[in-house]
Amino acid sequence: MQLVIVDTGCANISSVYFAFKRLGVDATISRDAKLIKAADKVLLPGVGTAHNAMAKLQQAELIDTLQSLQQPLLGICLGMQLLTGHSMEGNVACLNLIPGEVLPMQSAGLRLPHMGWNTLKNIGNHALMRGFTETDYVYFVHSFAVASSRYSLALCHYGSDFAAVIGKDNVAGAQFHPERSGKTGARLLQNFLEWQL
Amino acid sequence: MLAKRLIPCLDVRDGKVVKGVQFRNHEIIGDIVPLAQRYAQAGADELVFYDITASSDGRVVDKSWVRRIAEVIDIPFCVAGGIKTVADAGKILEMGADKISVNSPALARPELINELNHHFGQQCVVVGIDSFFDVASGQYQVYQFTGDESRTQKTQWLTRDWVAEVLKRGAGEIVLNCMNQDGVRQGYDIAQLRSIRDICTVPLIASGGAGTMAHFTDVFNQADVDGALAASVFHKGIIEIAALKAKLIADGISIRP
Numbered sequence: 468m469q470l471v472i473v474d475t476g477c478a479n480i481s482s483v484y485f486a487f488k489r490l491g492v493d494a495t496i497s498r499d500a501k502l503i504k505a506a507d508k509v510l511l512p513g514v515g516t517a518h519n520a521m522a523k524l525q526q527a528e529l530i531d532t533l534q535s536l537q538q539p540l541l542g543i544c545l546g547m548q549l550l551t552g553h554s555m556e557g558n559v560a561c562l563n564l565i566p567g568e569v570l571p572m573q574s575a576g577l578r579l580p581h582m583g584w585n586t587l588k589n590i591g592n593h594a595l596m597r598g599f600t601e602t603d604y605v606y607f608v609h610s611f612a613v614a615s616s617r618y619s620l621a622l623c624h625y626g627s628d629f630a631a632v633i634g635k636d637n638v639a640g641a642q643f644h645p646e647r648s649g650k651t652g653a654r655l656l657q658n659f660l661e662w663q664l
Numbered sequence: 665m666l667a668k669r670l671i672p673c674l675d676v677r678d679g680k681v682v683k684g685v686q687f688r689n690h691e692i693i694g695d696i697v698p699l700a701q702r703y704a705q706a707g708a709d710e711l712v713f714y715d716i717t718a719s720s721d722g723r724v725v726d727k728s729w730v731r732r733i734a735e736v737i738d739i740p741f742c743v744a745g746g747i748k749t750v751a752d753a754g755k756i757l758e759m760g761a762d763k764i765s766v767n768s769p770a771l772a773r774p775e776l777i778n779e780l781n782h783h784f785g786q787q788c789v790v791v792g793i794d795s796f797f798d799v800a801s802g803q804y805q806v807y808q809f810t811g812d813e814s815r816t817q818k819t820q821w822l823t824r825d826w827v828a829e830v831l832k833r834g835a836g837e838i839v840l841n842c843m844n845q846d847g848v849r850q851g852y853d854i855a856q857l858r859s860i861r862d863i864c865t866v867p868l869i870a871s872g873g874a875g876t877m878a879h880f881t882d883v884f885n886q887a888d889v890d891g892a893l894a895a896s897v898f899h900k901g902i903i904e905i906a907a908l909k910a911k912l913i914a915d916g917i918s919i920r921p
Contacts, residue, residue, distance in 0.1 A: 481760035485735045514757075515785045577666075580787045580836055582867050583890065584667040584709055584920040604667060604920040606740055608762070608787040625666060647740045647762060649704075 468660065470494040471506035473533070475546070476523050479514045479646065483543060486646035490657055500532040508538055508659065511640075513545030517569060517611075518557025520545055533562055540564070540638045541595075541659045547633065547640025548613060556611045565635045567613045575626035580610045584648075587631050591620040594662045595632060595639050595655060603651045605631070605643040612642060637664055667920040668884050668912070669709040669891030670905060671869060672898045674699060676715045676745070679729055683896050693899045696729050697736060703898070704739050706905040709920060711737065712765065712839070712893060714792075715745030727756060734760020744792055748776070750783050757784060765790035765839060768808040771819050771826075774833060781834030786866075791835040795823040795856065796843040804856055807843060827860055838864055839893060841871040849875025849897065857887035869893050877908050881915045 472483055472494045480496055487494045487510075494510070495502060503509055511533065513520050524530055533540070542550045549561045554569035561569070572581060584604040590596050599621065612629035615622050620639065623631040632641050632655075639659075645652035674681045674696065681693040693699070700711055713733070730743055743756045744765035753764045764784075770776050770791055780789045794807045796818070804823035809815040821829075827838060840860055842853035852873045861868055867890035870883045874894035883892050897903040912919045 479757075479760075479762070481731065481734055481758060482762070485760060486738065488735070489738065514788065515783075578865060578867060578890070580866070581666070582787065582837065583669050586665065602921075608740075610786065644740070644762075647738065649738050653738060 468492055469505070469507045470510065470660070471503050471508075472496045472510045472512060473503060473529065474498040474527075475511070475513055475520055479512050479544070479644070482644075482646045483510060483512045486653065486656055490653060490660065492660060498527040498529060500529060503529070503532055504536070506538060508662075509533075509536055509540045510659075511540065511542040511546035511549065513543065513547075513549060515545060516557055517545060517548055517554035517561065518559045520549055521559050521561060524549075530562065534564065537637060539659065539662050539664060542638075542640035543646070544609065544642060544644055547642050548611065550633070550638055550640045551613055554611065564638045565618050565633050565640070567616055567618060567630070567633065569611050569613055572610055572612045572625065572629065573627040577626045580608055581612075581625045582608045585623050585625060587621045587623055588628075589615075589619065589622040593620045593634055593639075595634065595658045596620055597658050598654050599651070605645070605648040605651055607643045609642060665918045667709065667918050668889075669869070670707075670880070670908065670919075671710045671712055671891050671893040672703045672708050672905075673712040673714055673871065673893045673895045675895060676713050676729070679726070681899070682716070683899055697732050699899075700733050700741070701736050703905070704737050707909055707920075708739060708905055710739055710891070711741040713741065713743050714765075715743070727759065730756055730759040730761050742790055744790070750779050753780055753784065753788075757788065763788050763790050763837070765792045767792040767794065770830065771806065771808045771821070774829060777830055777833035777835055781836070786834055786836035789835055790837045790839060791830040792839045792841060793823060793826060793830075794841050794843055797853075797856070810843065823856070824860065824863065827863060831863075831865060835866060837867040837869065839869040839871050842873060845873030846871075849873065849902075851875060851879040852883040852887070852892070854882060854886045857883065857889055861888050867891065875902075877903060877911045880908060880912060881917065884912070884917045885915075
């Protein structure tokens with residue numbers, strides 16, 4: 468299993484690397500398009516702002532590479548948001564691999580950022596969601612979110628519903644941090660490792 | 665439903681976990697990594713590592729333990745102490761911390777909060793506030809350099825004003841440490857936390873004073889804080905996290921089992 472974590476220069480790369488290491492996979496952290504294309508699976512991490520992250524991907528000339536991948540690609544947190552068409556955080560065009568838009572959270576007066584452990588709902592029948600139930604808690608930290616749509620694999624509710632996991636074809640993303648969500652988060656990463664298209 | 669967070673705080677000095685009473689007379693509790701791992705397995709929702717040597721003695725502190733924690737821990741953790749620049753924060757986040765918390769350096773140079781927000785996003789930026797109730801003036805005041813008795817000093821800030829200031833500058837979370845209560849296990853400072861809750865639009869974490877399970881129920885029910893931080897009751901085994909969680913769930917508080 469050759470897993471490449473795209474080196475976005477974002478902050479949570481080590482945590483993601485260690486999370487896979489705990490599952491027995493020694494990932495490669497790289498921004499080399501050749502390595503990324505040759506990987507069995509690709510992970511797009513991300514912490515920070517969509518604007519900065521897209522600028523970094525552009526600098527590294529990785530936009531085309533990521534858009535043309537055929538193997539499973541998983542985005543985490545900001546990495547998930549980058550998979551959509553557009554983000555209002557900095558008003559920036561994203562990778563457009565999964566239809567959707569990143570908007571400020573509609574939290575109905577609840578405090579933002581949405582920070583902490585929350586439950587999932589409307590969990591879909593997808594390889595990534597195997598073993599998940601509505602009583603599982605996962606760790607979120609964000610102020611922007613992707614709305615519920617036909618591409619949602621699971622939702623979360625915080626003032627209103629938003630997409631906790633999205634997916635289309637070979638591409639999927641999790642708004643929460645599986646690398647920081649205990650055993651439940653590890654299950655998502657394990658499902659990703661076992662995901663066959 | 666978003667769960668209230670239980671957050672063991674590990675005060676770190678020279679790579680060891682220590683605990684003092686009212687910020688003084690520190691005794692060694694144990695090594696960082698095994699303690700961190702134990703808490704994660706016991707059901708802690710998050711961990712805070714507070715390098716109490718850092719801000720007060722001005723030297724460059726070895727933070728390689730952050731990476732060792734990130735390797736074994738699968739819950740979020742925050743590192744506090746001695747982070748004075750964007751570069752300091754960047755190194756710690758790169759080693760695998762999820763958030764960084766600033767206290768004295770933000771008091772010395774409040775723009776630090778704006779800079780951290782700009783570079784790493786609001787969600788990474790925690791501001792720790794050491795607040796002491798001054799009986800003479802009847803007001804809560806912010807203190808700095810609390811890691812070192814000889815340098816601890818009152819600032820010009822009233823706690824309420826400083827909270828408003830750090831929010832304006834882009835803090836993503838506030839940890840309010842009520843110094844009068846710290847280490848004495850007489851309960852959280854509910855009155856102060858309630859008054860800060862009113863003006864705090866981001867997550868607010870209560871710190872200082874936990875002694876019994878009922879103290880946690882009280883602070884969640886009466887001050888509506890997002891998390892409760894505690895040290896000695898966990899380190900000394902006075903409260904087991906699993907039992908505390910069961911009690912809080914029985915009390916109707918939203919908790920991750």
